[in-house]
Amino acid sequence: MGHHDHPHKFDPANAARLDDPLRREAMPPARLAAALALQPGDRVADIGSGAGYWLISLLDASPDGVVFQGVDSEPAMLAVLEERLRNHPRRADVTLTRSTEHAVPLADGSVDVVVMGAVYHELADRPGFLREVRRLLSPGGRLAVIDWDALPPGVERTMGPPTDERVPFATALEEIGAAAFTGAAPIDGFRESYCLVARKAA
């Protein structure tokens, strides 16, 4: 099934919309970088990396020795990211990997931090995908989920997916806790959206 058949999938033709000054205010990548405080040796997978909104910001903010996987199920999105990274001085620290709807082809325990930005609401099977994320993570590894929050009734969205496609903050918190992640806590500074960072429970 292509993205055109699936009402909840982002259309790669709109990739440019993912990088917007208003979005940078609502979902500030610098806040995530500060919260994660990546250290040399950390292996980061940005799953549903799209045009690299999170990946490129984290790459720019991280010390040498932090390595990244850009993972996406949509080849057209990986192509956009590859193009945006073309002349990046740290291009060699990024590997691009195509995944499928339910599986990420990375080894067990091979990732220290998983970032999922504006993709949680697109997943066909969120509990199943969280099991897959746990499998990838090393002991004590961290998961950051950033997504658009549900809006109060009557409030019009300015950005992001329609309200009825969103996963509210409370739902994400509950699902991530139920999937054996601990200490799930929101990072400050996000508007109309949330950024949850949790740790893989032993």
Ligand SMILES: C[S@@+](CC[C@H](N)C(=O)[O-])C[C@H]1O[C@@H](n2cnc3c(N)ncnc32)[C@H](O)[C@@H]1O
């Ligand atoms: C709305 S875009 C967000 C892209 C980027 N993370 C950002 O925040 O700008 C969602 C991305 O997730 C990808 N995606 C959707 N479902 C996926 C899945 N099950 N596994 C991997 N990627 C997925 C889409 O192809 C798209 O690139």
